[in-house]
Amino acid sequence: MNNTIYEQIGGEENIRRLVDRFYDLMDARPEAEGIRRLHPDDLSGSREKLYLFLVGWTGGPPLYVQKYGHPRLRARHLPFPIGEAERDQWLLCMNQALDEVVEKAMLRQQISLAFGQLADFMRNKQD
Numbered sequence: 001m002n003n004t005i006y007e008q009i010g011g012e013e014n015i016r017r018l019v020d021r022f023y024d025l026m027d028a029r030p031e032a033e034g035i036r037r038l039h040p041d042d043l044s045g046s047r048e049k050l051y052l053f054l055v056g057w058t059g060g061p062p063l064y065v066q067k068y069g070h071p072r073l074r075a076r077h078l079p080f081p082i083g084e085a086e087r088d089q090w091l092l093c094m095n096q097a098l099d100e101v102v103e104k105a106m107l108r109q110q111i112s113l114a115f116g117q118l119a120d121f122m123r124n125k126q127d
């Protein structure tokens with residue numbers, strides 16, 4: 001039986017596809033302009049870091065930790081003002097990417113819920 005989300009989603013290859021689609025959408029969708037502006041012009045570093053993080057977060061090899069140490073995700077996001085709008089823009093792009101990349105509905109729902117909780121935890125300003 002496949003037990004980790006990492007295995008169920010299809011391993012590194014599909015996580016790479018998910019991350020690429022996520023940042024392509026952030027780059028393209030006018031609704032996400034607010035959070036796009038918080039990111040560097042060149043998104044290649046962001047793509048690589050989110051990819052490394054998600055491989056470990058879904059239960060695969062801990063690539064991000066091996067390279068950068070403990071993620072301390074909330075602390076690393078403190079330099080960027082994140083409220084409800086920014087959270088929702090991030091989730092808009094991620095949920096669309098999930099719709100496109102993850103075929104199994106139950107799995108998609110499970111991952112989407114977990115992203116929703118993590119993105120909400122990242123809020124660091126009053127709306």
Ligand code: HEM
Nearest residue numbers: 035038039046049050053076080082086087090118119122
């Ligand atoms: C809630 C809305 C969010 C906003 C507006 C946001 C924005 C940002 C920005 C501006 C950066 C810095 C640019 C960069 O290094 O690429 C960043 C880094 C990062 N974000 Fe987010 N983020 C959000 C949520 C999340 C969530 C939910 C995750 C995980 C699922 C995540 C994972 C990461 C990672 C792994 C990095 C790289 C950290 C590092 O090593 O420096 N972010 N984010």
